[in-house]
Amino acid sequence: MAIALGNTFIIKPSEKTPLLVNKLAELVEQAGFPKGVFNVVHGAHDIVNGICENEKIKAVSFVGSKPVGEYVYKKATENFKTSSVFNRC
DSSP states (O other), X not given: OTTTTTOOEXXXXXXXXXXXXXXXXXXXXXXXXXXXXXXXXXXXHHHHHHHHHOTTOOEEEEEEOHHHHHHHHHHHHHTTOEEEXXXXX
């Protein structure tokens, strides 16, 4: 949705399943998307904090476990970001 509306997109996959997102990034590149439109970052807590604290990032979405979702929501709202969190997935 973000890309369709003219925004860039950052995805941080679970450290347990990075390969699927890497393949998706390859397909996006093959489709001809400009560099910087679809971005993949790998990491853990420090990356989540960096995303939530970056002033250039205006919104954060999360799908995953309840504990992590609660953390992401807390960090995003502390930094005045629009947030969409789907837990228990």
